[in-house]
Amino acid sequence: MYTILIVDDEQLERQALRFIIEKQCPQIRVVGEAGDGANAIRLAAESKPDIVLMDIRMPEMNGLEAAKGIRALLPGVNILMLTAFDEFSYAKQALTVGAIDYLLKPVRPEELLKALGVVMDKIGIDRSRQEEEERLRQSVEAARPFIQMSFVYDLISGNIGGSATFQERSRFLGLRVDPHLALVVDVDDFKKLTVHSSELEKQMVKQKIYQVICQAVGDLAMVTPFGSDNVIILLGFAETVTAELAKQSAKKLAATIRETIQRSLSISITVGIGRYYEDSREVHKSYHEALNAQRQRFYLGDSQIIHIEDVPFLGDVPFHYPFQHERVLLDKVRCGDRKQAKQELRNLLEEIFATKTSIETVKACVLELLIVLSRSAVEGGADLERLTLLNLECISLLNRCTSRNEVETWLIGSLDQFLDNMLENRSSMNTRVINKACEYIVKNCQRNLPLEEVAQTVHLSPFYFSRLFKQEKGYNFVDFMTKVRLDKAKRMLQEPDYTVVRIAAEVGYQDASYFCRVFRQAMNMTPNQYRAENRRGETMLQEQKEHGKKLTT
Structure with missing residues (x-):
């Protein structure tokens, strides 16, 4: 269905036009009539017609002036101008103010219907294009979180490209400010908190945390879930700030987020904060700093706000592996002395943790220790094939450890499994050995x-x-x-x-x-x-x- 507004200062002319349209074009509905330009503008604003059929020659405000006013209000409206033969010069002006065509008065019905047919075809094409654009817009809007996630990933990985590419993608996402500083929010012991929860319940918790963070940062940051239970915040600033002011603002924001999540969801979080970088294309440096800061929860405990500048530079800390405890530990494992082996293992881990080295170094040490322990268990009688399977299972569990208590519990549990396997296999192996000896004696x-x-x-x-x-x-x-x-x-x-x-x-x-x-x-x-x-x-x-x-x- 199409709508039309008829504008002519002669009432009989308007009635004739209405009659032709209603009789011959049922797909067009007349939404109003006006006898002058001012009323035409008013009615057009109210009814928003698809087509305006307007006479050029009218008192006070002529059709050309009215067309300009309507076009200003309704840029997509289709205007057909009516003009007498002796006013042909006006027809050229009509095209300059946005009319799509003009008809000479008196208008013959077939010419009017032909012109309206052309206009309806144009409107149909325009509507199809608008509908397609709307579908595309909705598709892009639906994909916006993924587009933003891709943008964030490229930023934190340092693969954003040149300044022009960055600005183009930033404008496409409608960012109010460019990001200059990264925060990494991690839920403390999320896996333990949700161990008995369904996947739907876990995702609902993550969504609530995400919503709290989005409300706290407003439109000054991009918030993107990342990994299993991490949320990345790339923070921008409405005005130019110093590095110190950016640091304090980020800490204040992190404290607000932590307190809100604790109060509303009873969930503890740790936030790592990186440095401020004036060039947004260097925000990946801030992200890695925030990630390293957040990992210091391994030593500092849960519910922390840690800025990278508040963490001692780990490269200055000498690391000495306690080989003396390892040698004693391996002897106890070979002998199957579970109690003493566990005590020596705790002593060894205490020495490693005391160095305050990075969690990556700690995990590398205990992973190597796991392999050495498994060798000692094999020397003590463990089944190598079964022990290899245990090692693979243990290694996957180590990746999930985020605190020193988790690492210690993991390694002592692995030691228990090794000793159980060693003692069990030793018993069955001894039986096989003695049975073989008995067969030899009988023969x-x-x-x-x-x-x-x-x-x-x-x-x-x-x-x-x-x-x-x-x-x-x-x-x-x-x-x-x-x-x-x-x-x-x-x-x-x-x-x-x-x-x-x-x-x-x-x-x-x-x-x-x-x-x-x-x-x-x-x-x-x-x-x-x-x-x-x-x-x-x-x-x-x-x-x-x-x-x-x-x-x-």
Whole structure:
């Protein structure tokens, strides 16, 4: 639907024009009529028509003047001028004031309809273009947070390009002021606070924090969520300021944000602040300073506001790794002494933390220590393959540690896992070793088999093998050898063709008399008595079977 305003000082002319339009152009609605230029401007402002059909020759304010006034109010309006043949010179002026066409009076209906058709086509094209522009505008507006995030990322990474590129992107985002200083806001122990929360609940908390920060900074900064629980603030200043004034303003802003979040959400935050840089393209330096300052929470604790200039330069602090504690620690791990190993580990970490070195250096040290501990655990009997998997899992957890307590808890927990694996694997490994030794003894019991030979087959020292054998089996090596030989002798005594002398030799006794003494001491009977008892038992068993058969028949 299109709307039109008819302007002519002759009422009959207006009525004729209205009749033609309403009769022949149902898609055009007449929204008003005016008999002079002043009323035309007033009605146009009220009804905002798509088309104005206006006579040039009118009293007081003519059509040209009225067209200028309407065009000033409605720049997109389409004006068709009506002029008499003898006023043709006015038609040229009409085009200069924004009329899209003119018609000669008296207007014939077909000419009017043709002109209106052209105007409607133009309006349709304009509307389509406006709708497309609106869709694009809405798309850009919807993507604005991502466009700003990209801009911020390029700023903090130092990849913003030249001054012209920076200014163009800044204007596109409509920034009131250019950024000169960075703040990094980090939620203290966010993962612990939300450990039992759903992902939706976590995102809602982050959104609330983001909203509080946006309200606090107003339009003087860009606020962008970054990483898992960080928010970056790139702060600008409406007027030129000194570095000291910028520092105090940033601290004041950080305090306001911290107190507001603590009061409204009961959440603790730490804010790192970088230096002020006059050239906004150097704000990436401020960001890295703010990040380093914020990481000093590792030593200072939670709920801090830390400006980089308030942090001692870490490069001036000499770092000496406490190797003396490490050596003692590794010895305790190899021996499986859990209590002493933990105590030495705490002593070592206390020495590392006392240097006040950067969190990156601390993590590098404890990561290397983790590897050394795992080697000691393997030397103590841990399963290398399982320990490798534990290491990979531990390393991923280390990246999430943000305080010294978290690092200490992480490393002691890793030590516990190593020791558990070592002791568990050592027990199963010992069982396998002794079982292998027992198999060797059974196969070779017919000859003189010294303990040293058996220990050598399982790659252990005779002393350690003897102690381990007693620990696993409950009796010593000699007792087990005797048991194996007698068990074999008892099986052979069940065969009538084997003499006692031969049996003694077969089970490792060259002296048959000594074999008989050993056998009698263990079984409370001689070998021949054992054979006779065994035969009687077999005879009785056979008789019982035959008796059972008779009963069944």
